[in-house]
Amino acid sequence: MIRRIEPGQVRLGMYVRGFGGSFFSHPFWRTRFKLTSQTDVDILRNCAVPYIEIDEALGCGLIEHDEAPSPAIISPAAPPPPAPAVARRTAVRRVRTRPPEAPVSPEQARAERTVTRGKVVVQALFDSARLGQAVPVAEAMSLVAEMDDLFARGEHKLLDVIRMKTADEYTYLHSVAVCALMLKLARQLGMAESEARECGLAGLLHDVGKMRVPADVLHKRGALTDAEYLQVQAHAEEGFAMLSMVPDLPEAAMTVARLHHEKIDGTGYPLQLSGEAIPLVARMGAICDVYDALTSNRAYKQAWTPAKALAAMAGWDGHFDGPLLEAFAASVGIALPHAPVEPA
Numbered sequence: 001m002i003r004r005i006e007p008g009q010v011r012l013g014m015y016v017r018g019f020g021g022s023f024f025s026h027p028f029w030r031t032r033f034k035l036t037s038q039t040d041v042d043i044l045r046n047c048a049v050p051y052i053e054i055d056e057a058l059g060c061g062l063i064e065h066d067e068a069p070s071p072a073i074i075s076p077a078a079p080p081p082p083a084p085a086v087a088r089r090t091a092v093r094r095v096r097t098r099p100p101e102a103p104v105s106p107e108q109a110r111a112e113r114t115v116t117r118g119k120v121v122v123q124a125l126f127d128s129a130r131l132g133q134a135v136p137v138a139e140a141m142s143l144v145a146e147m148d149d150l151f152a153r154g155e156h157k158l159l160d161v162i163r164m165k166t167a168d169e170y171t172y173l174h175s176v177a178v179c180a181l182m183l184k185l186a187r188q189l190g191m192a193e194s195e196a197r198e199c200g201l202a203g204l205l206h207d208v209g210k211m212r213v214p215a216d217v218l219h220k221r222g223a224l225t226d227a228e229y230l231q232v233q234a235h236a237e238e239g240f241a242m243l244s245m246v247p248d249l250p251e252a253a254m255t256v257a258r259l260h261h262e263k264i265d266g267t268g269y270p271l272q273l274s275g276e277a278i279p280l281v282a283r284m285g286a287i288c289d290v291y292d293a294l295t296s297n298r299a300y301k302q303a304w305t306p307a308k309a310l311a312a313m314a315g316w317d318g319h320f321d322g323p324l325l326e327a328f329a330a331s332v333g334i335a336l337p338h339a340p341v342e343p344a
């Protein structure tokens with residue numbers, strides 16, 4: 001029998017088969033599983049979903065009001081739910097964009113903490129992908145929500161902190177940056193919270209397929225051979241395939257992983273889609289991806305200013321969706337020039 005229960009009624013042994021509310025209302029990347037850990041029970045009891053669907057044929061049923069709960073199952077002294085597990089990595093340098101002794105505002109400190117956490121989350125994501133393990137999406141979703149909450153409170157230092165990343169930090173913080181920029185653009189376009197956060201999650205995961213590209217090719221200095229270029233291009237389909245294995249992941253994440261290198265004139269890859277045949281979220285991803293690459297320090301070039309990057313992008317005919325690029329410029333507080341300049 002399928003039954004809808006409140007989060008507070010969840011107990012060990014129940015079989016969960018779905019959640020009410022959006023994908024972001026709960027931290028689980030699966031929606032069908034048996035509750036075998038008290039930690040998961042505690043997390044579920046405290047999450048923001050309006051209801052949980054259980055299948056009583058596959059697990060325990062609801063304890064009715066007149067049935068005393070087993071103290072072994074529901075303990076009033078149960079500890080508070082722990083934070084969702086994150087794969088811990090050693091030697092994660094705190095992201096900081098100021099001298100250590102400089103005074104720091106609470107907003108700046110929050111932005112630095114969030115970006116540092118983002119670096120850890122993306123490292124864990126990429127390590128899992130590299131090892132062929134399941135991508136830990138729950139922690140990624142939680143990070144997206146944290147970033148969106150900062151923006152919703154009017155705190156925008158996050159973008160400045162991310163933009164100041166060093167060349168060494170680019171691998172991980174580029175994904176955090178694309179996530180943040182996708183959130184900003186989605187809000188600029190008037191998207192609701194759940195849709196905006198799906199765009200942010202898609203930005204965070206857009207390059208996960210690169211973990212399947214041989215490292216010597218991915219980090220090669222100098223020109224790639226034709227064969228190596230094809231290996232790099234394959235990251236789009238690789239990412240799509242990897243994310244397709246994650247149950248219940250929003251479609252946007254697969255779409256952006258696969259199509260963020262398509263161009264509006266049909267000369268991109270992997271499918272050579274053009275115009276509005278490229279889904280909106282993928283056209284958004286293309287803009288956020290290139291903008292962050294141009295405005296970041298890399299081993300071989302200095303970062304461009306936001307204005308210079310946007311002026312250059314506006315001049316690349318056939319690459320981006322023009323009206324969307326204007327919306328993006330507005331989302332980062334810059335007006336596009338009427339006469340685009342050539343890239344340096």
Ligand SMILES: [Fe+2]
Nearest residue numbers: 206207260261
């Ligand atoms: Fe990419």
